[in-house]
Amino acid sequence: VGEPGTEGSRLYPLPPTSRRNKVLTQDLKTPDSHVERDPRLIRLTGIHPFNVEPPLSDLYDEGFLTTKDLHYVRNHGPVPRVKDFEILGWEFTVEGMLEKPVKMTLRNLIEDYEQLTYPITLVCAGNRRKEQNVVRKSKGFSWGAAGVSTALWTGVSLGDLLARAVPKRGARYVCFEGADKLPNGYYGTSVKLNWAMDPNRGIMVAHKMNGEVLHPDHGKPLRIVIPGQIGGRSVKWLKRIIVTSAPSDNWYHIYDNRVLPTMISPEASANLPDTWKDERYAIYDLNTNSATCYPAHDEKLSLSNGPETYKFRGYAYAGGGKRVSRLEVTLDQGKTWTLANITYPEDQYRLAPENEVLFGGRLDITWREACFCWCFWDMDIPISQLRGAKDVMIRAMDDSMMVQPKEMYWSVLGMMNNPWYRVVIHEEGSTLRFEHPTQPALIPGGWMERVKAQGGNLMNGFWGEKVPGEEETV
Amino acid sequence: VGEPGTEGSRLYPLPPTSRRNKVLTQDLKTPDSHVERDPRLIRLTGIHPFNVEPPLSDLYDEGFLTTKDLHYVRNHGPVPRVKDFEILGWEFTVEGMLEKPVKMTLRNLIEDYEQLTYPITLVCAGNRRKEQNVVRKSKGFSWGAAGVSTALWTGVSLGDLLARAVPKRGARYVCFEGADKLPNGYYGTSVKLNWAMDPNRGIMVAHKMNGEVLHPDHGKPLRIVIPGQIGGRSVKWLKRIIVTSAPSDNWYHIYDNRVLPTMISPEASANLPDTWKDERYAIYDLNTNSATCYPAHDEKLSLSNGPETYKFRGYAYAGGGKRVSRLEVTLDQGKTWTLANITYPEDQYRLAPENEVLFGGRLDITWREACFCWCFWDMDIPISQLRGAKDVMIRAMDDSMMVQPKEMYWSVLGMMNNPWYRVVIHEEGSTLRFEHPTQPALIPGGWMERVKAQGGNLMNGFWGEKVPGEEETV
Numbered sequence: 001v002g003e004p005g006t007e008g009s010r011l012y013p014l015p016p017t018s019r020r021n022k023v024l025t026q027d028l029k030t031p032d033s034h035v036e037r038d039p040r041l042i043r044l045t046g047i048h049p050f051n052v053e054p055p056l057s058d059l060y061d062e063g064f065l066t067t068k069d070l071h072y073v074r075n076h077g078p079v080p081r082v083k084d085f086e087i088l089g090w091e092f093t094v095e096g097m098l099e100k101p102v103k104m105t106l107r108n109l110i111e112d113y114e115q116l117t118y119p120i121t122l123v124c125a126g127n128r129r130k131e132q133n134v135v136r137k138s139k140g141f142s143w144g145a146a147g148v149s150t151a152l153w154t155g156v157s158l159g160d161l162l163a164r165a166v167p168k169r170g171a172r173y174v175c176f177e178g179a180d181k182l183p184n185g186y187y188g189t190s191v192k193l194n195w196a197m198d199p200n201r202g203i204m205v206a207h208k209m210n211g212e213v214l215h216p217d218h219g220k221p222l223r224i225v226i227p228g229q230i231g232g233r234s235v236k237w238l239k240r241i242i243v244t245s246a247p248s249d250n251w252y253h254i255y256d257n258r259v260l261p262t263m264i265s266p267e268a269s270a271n272l273p274d275t276w277k278d279e280r281y282a283i284y285d286l287n288t289n290s291a292t293c294y295p296a297h298d299e300k301l302s303l304s305n306g307p308e309t310y311k312f313r314g315y316a317y318a319g320g321g322k323r324v325s326r327l328e329v330t331l332d333q334g335k336t337w338t339l340a341n342i343t344y345p346e347d348q349y350r351l352a353p354e355n356e357v358l359f360g361g362r363l364d365i366t367w368r369e370a371c372f373c374w375c376f377w378d379m380d381i382p383i384s385q386l387r388g389a390k391d392v393m394i395r396a397m398d399d400s401m402m403v404q405p406k407e408m409y410w411s412v413l414g415m416m417n418n419p420w421y422r423v424v425i426h427e428e429g430s431t432l433r434f435e436h437p438t439q440p441a442l443i444p445g446g447w448m449e450r451v452k453a454q455g456g457n458l459m460n461g462f463w464g465e466k467v468p469g470e471e472e473t474v
Numbered sequence: 475v476g477e478p479g480t481e482g483s484r485l486y487p488l489p490p491t492s493r494r495n496k497v498l499t500q501d502l503k504t505p506d507s508h509v510e511r512d513p514r515l516i517r518l519t520g521i522h523p524f525n526v527e528p529p530l531s532d533l534y535d536e537g538f539l540t541t542k543d544l545h546y547v548r549n550h551g552p553v554p555r556v557k558d559f560e561i562l563g564w565e566f567t568v569e570g571m572l573e574k575p576v577k578m579t580l581r582n583l584i585e586d587y588e589q590l591t592y593p594i595t596l597v598c599a600g601n602r603r604k605e606q607n608v609v610r611k612s613k614g615f616s617w618g619a620a621g622v623s624t625a626l627w628t629g630v631s632l633g634d635l636l637a638r639a640v641p642k643r644g645a646r647y648v649c650f651e652g653a654d655k656l657p658n659g660y661y662g663t664s665v666k667l668n669w670a671m672d673p674n675r676g677i678m679v680a681h682k683m684n685g686e687v688l689h690p691d692h693g694k695p696l697r698i699v700i701p702g703q704i705g706g707r708s709v710k711w712l713k714r715i716i717v718t719s720a721p722s723d724n725w726y727h728i729y730d731n732r733v734l735p736t737m738i739s740p741e742a743s744a745n746l747p748d749t750w751k752d753e754r755y756a757i758y759d760l761n762t763n764s765a766t767c768y769p770a771h772d773e774k775l776s777l778s779n780g781p782e783t784y785k786f787r788g789y790a791y792a793g794g795g796k797r798v799s800r801l802e803v804t805l806d807q808g809k810t811w812t813l814a815n816i817t818y819p820e821d822q823y824r825l826a827p828e829n830e831v832l833f834g835g836r837l838d839i840t841w842r843e844a845c846f847c848w849c850f851w852d853m854d855i856p857i858s859q860l861r862g863a864k865d866v867m868i869r870a871m872d873d874s875m876m877v878q879p880k881e882m883y884w885s886v887l888g889m890m891n892n893p894w895y896r897v898v899i900h901e902e903g904s905t906l907r908f909e910h911p912t913q914p915a916l917i918p919g920g921w922m923e924r925v926k927a928q929g930g931n932l933m934n935g936f937w938g939e940k941v942p943g944e945e946e947t948v
């Protein structure tokens with residue numbers, strides 16, 4: 001399988017050059033002492049396990065495709081160690097309710113199946129969770145708004161793999177299990193078999209990211225990648241694909257990646273096994289979300305000698321193949337809205353010549369109508385308008401005409417947080433200073449902590465500010 | 475093709491008995507003087523064309539399946555007249571970018587293709603539009619909350635039909651055209667070819683509704699039915715299926731069934747042809763919505779000799795095959811929420827024996843994971859709690875974790891209105907009186923008109939009530 005033809009056809013984005021990293025000092029005393037990492041990544045759960053997001057500005061600056069260096073990572077435990085010479089011999093099974101179950105190697109997968117390449121945005125279900133944790137501590141660590149990244153993934157269609165193994169009657173789910181041994185067993189989860197067989201869903205068994213062998217943090221040498229769904233379903237270090245009649249009973253499938261009803265407290269949730277097992281609360285498709293990347297948190301804008309406008313900009317995404325159809329900006333707390341520009345770099349791949357090959361895989365996107373990737377928005381706002389506003393808020397709408405909510409839907413695991421993203425404006429002398437809702441991990445800062453510390457009720461429908469006319473509450 | 479086997483297997487709902495109606499006096503002088511109708515239907519656009527919804531309570535009382543008598547109707551003009559003896563000879567084309575275009579009759583469709591039956595909820599994109607019209611007049615007539623109905627539809631998979639006609643390379647859309655000649659041409663619209671070919675989407679060319687020949691108002695003798703999408707795409711009196719490389723350029727495809735960005739006024743919209751033509755604003759999948767049916771508008775509840783609880787109940791639906799995963803009720807204006815019970819009668823069909831035949835079609839649902847139908851919710855609320863509350867509001871969440879918004883997204887055509895459904899409680903002497911947001915058509919009543927008449931700003935984030943502590947505005 002060759003590389004793409006003429007340079008002239010390459011009108012779509014290619015990955016930025018990634019760095020050569022070293023093993024970081026802080027990883028040396030952990031089980032991940034074999035993993036080379038970028039020091040810019042922000043650790044969300046102490047030193048180990050490795051759960052990180054990049055600085056939001058750095059993520060945005062990389063553009064549509066994220067390098068392995070800055071791609072967010074969600075690891076539950078130690079990273080399995082696979083040496084380069086072991087990659088092609090990596091064994092995994094396709095088993096369960098199948099006429100032709102098979103044990104195969106990555107070499108078989110590459111040699112015997114059609115290879116595909118396309119861009120996919122992965123998002124952690126916990127993206128923006130810090131905001132929920134400020135309102136009320138959830139059972140989850142504090143992601144900022146950079147738990148999202150996009151890469152070109154190369155591999156085999158899961159549906160192709162399963163079709164050759166011939167699912168039996170009554171088969172309805174596909175379970176995945178990784179090689180990462182954890183306190184509650186190997187990490188595992190499941191999706192519906194129907195989705196796995198649906199080419200529109202684009203579920204892939206991937207062995208390359210941005211044209212390179214998978215980085216250890218991203219599943220070296222083999223993983224599932226599911227477009228439009230939360231990252232928690234895209235099992236890394238893949239060892240088993242198991243077709244079943246029922247959803248996975250893996251501990252991590254049941255007790256992670258769920259949005260329990262909002263009235264269930266962390267304390268009450270401990271005694272509600274049937275609620276945890278209710279598949280209606282399991283998260284698969286991403287919900288619609290957006291964030292402002294520039295101005296960055298604490299960025300300052302000179303009023304004395306700057307330009308007359310500032311270009312606000314950021315990202316947005318939707319789930320399940322849906323497209324973000326509009327992004328709106330308000331400077332008066334929702335009374336009026338203005339439409340931002342949106343660009344969809346993903347669509348540039350759709351214009352590639354048919355049968356274009358990239359990184360050894362057919363660029364399998366031209367025929368597909370679904371959206372698998374984030375998009376970018378921007379809006380030039382006159383400085384004079386910013387001076388008159390308390391804040392700048394954004395909301396995205398998807399093509400099913402669902403819009404991001406004004407208010408947070410708090411839940412026990414703090415997942416899928418997607419209220420309007422609010423950047424507060426402070427005029428300080430001859431500068432404007434911008435304040436994001438939070439900063440990731442334990443990093444202090446953001447209007448949410450500030451307002452809460454001042455006694456504001458963040459859930460009062462006014463972001464904890466005084467309701468107009470309300471008595472002083474502090 | 476036979477009828478279903480044992481009665482014992484029929485654990486799923488069958489249609490209620492429909493009435494024998496007559497031509498109504500008011501229709502005699504219209505082009506629809508050949509159409510027999512149920513007098514209970516509420517006319518939304520004067521006498522003609524016929525656009526109606528049933529009384530909300532009557533709709534709810536019929537249960538999961540709606541008879542032809544009460545099924546909502548959206549007609550743009552006169553109903554084409556097709557006599558019974560003409561049904562099987564009804565001609566239509568499958569044309570455009572196809573290797574094997576075909577002109578065929580309904581008889582061919584029935585004899586040469588596999589017949590399928592399954593339940594589908596249709597919803598008008600204008601459902602609940604009256605609420606938008608009270609806030610600000612839109613370019614659309616005033617649906618209440620009963621622009622939604624469910625029936626068992628029998629016909630042929632559109633994908634099956636198209637596969638035999640073999641779409642050519644570059645084909646991306648399927649246009650539909652009806653026999654209803656209108657001021658701007660025949661009614662027509664389009665959907666993506668990809669969806670038409672996708673069995674999970676379940677798009678059908680239907681010739682039976684609840685086991686009977688189609689009623690004239692519902693497309694006699696042949697129509698498209700698209701689960702999970704707005705009714706406006708399900709073209710009635712089907713004459714042409716046209717495969718194309720671009721979306722339909724039919725006037726009704728462009729200037730109807732769109733949600734333009736909220737800041738575009740009716741006046742401004744007149745000069746924005748590119749905005750109208752932006753497919754991102756075209757509505758296909760339904761958004762998530764819900765309504766309270768009981769207590770009905772103006773229903774009174776005795777406090778002196780009644781039971782201790784009242785069972786609130788209503789419907790909910792989501793689009794694009796999604797399931798309503800929870801419905802929540804608040805009695806304190808959104809501060810706290812309680813989970814309602816939900817029933818999914820659609821799931822009872824999934825339990826039918828494989829290859830079950832109903833109304834001459836295979837009950838094609840057991841394998842499908844998607845939700846095509848509305849569900850019902852209920853909650854027993856203690857009277858004592860109702861006495862202490864100003865209102866009862868509900869919101870549904872779908873399985874992509876998107877929740878109905880608190881606030882209305884107003885747009886020029888007033889479509890896809892789905893904020894929290896609010897029923898106001900009035901304690902009057904020894905009774906509680908319940909007040910819905912609006913009444914359909916020009917029928918007065920509802921808290922929205924009342925609040926607006928009193929000078930309240932319906933878009934102030936508090937349903938036009940005084941913001942706590944706010945100065946008197948009247």
